[in-house]
Amino acid sequence: MPDVTSGVPSGLRERKKLRTRATLIDAAATLCEKRGYDNTTVDQIAAAADVSPRTFSRYFPTKVSVVAAITDDLDEMIAAVMERLPGEMTAYDALLAASLEVFRSRNGVESNGFRRMATLIRIINGSTSYRTAALGLRHDITEKATMRVMARRLGVPPDHRSVTLITDVWAVLFSESFAGLGLEGNDAITPEVISDRLTATVTTFRGTWTPWCSDPSADGQPHTSA
Template identity: 30%
Template sequence: MTAARIPTAETAPPLGLRERKKLKTRLAIREATYRLIREQGYEATTVEQIAEAAEVSPSTVFRYFPTKEDIVLTDEFDPLLESELRERPADEPIVESLRVVLRRAVSLGFAEEPEVSRLRTKLMIEVPAVRSRMLESMSVTGGILCRVIAERTGREPGDLEVRTFSMGLIGALTETAAYWAERDHRDDLPTLVDRTLSMLTSGFAGADRSGKSSVPSGPGMPS
């Protein structure tokens, strides 16, 4: 059994000139946004200021990011989530596949951009517009999970069990991020993700107050 591979600068295939220019612009917009928010706060930061700091036009900002909230929240995780889950062994319980992929993604994301991870989750709990937009984007992620879980379990993506498990996971992960931020990011985020998955699969009966669980899966869960 091999570990999930999430592309990094070292493993991702080389980009063409056009793609490199687009990526450079996206990163410049994001970095300018984060810098301005740290300096003056979210509400005081305007798209016009972001465009000036990134040395692009406001229309370019909107071409890459439909809203200011999208600049804060957008990442490249959804396509990776789907591909990495599909690469896990077909006979592996879906909860274990999710545990491996999510833990690795969270660990890599925090290792590469720890301050960004903290800022995004802080804004999520402090700015209603950011939290609302995050919930919208997470519904897309839930649809991806429905497809993958359906394929793995031989069910339809629209089955009640598939939908409730997938969207329940999305809601749980959102609350995990909020919990992490509310506690000033003191906890280890990958460990919190593990606790969340344990709770979803075994419930309170299978977990102590630390979140440790000896029950690998719960009745009625996709496996």
């Protein structure tokens, strides 16, 4: 039905908004990878997307929010996989299994999910300020597809404390898994590397639920009891 105030069909207007939002996200990703997050400004992102800074502010309140939105489609992919997983899996096992599936290459071709994750890793690891700024976004989860699926799996509302707690813990696991990747002297960002690192971090996290002991035969590295 046409909008009587503008004469523009509401569906067309909504598609235009979605295109503008996607253009801003892509512009932010490109600029932050090229120039670095700390050296990229809102004005530059707006200019690259061919919109005004005022228009930018209608879609995103800050620079950190548009960079965080790079993972919106990744979030949808992980949520779609989680919908198909057995309900008896723990929240963290479901998140891990879904993430590994989304990051996995198909017939030697990198997945869209991996490419999105790799972009965010490069931006975060190349920045001195993004991680701190992003902390303020961690509870803004009720509109995220993954968290809505998680809430349904748990049988609670999306804003339930259990969901926000899982979100916070999972963010820490991600951060620990991918710290330093792609930087000089560290591992390259590949589907295999990020999958192995995430799996190892979740395994260590899972082990903290059991009595902890040290194995002196393993270079002093702590191990969990069986």
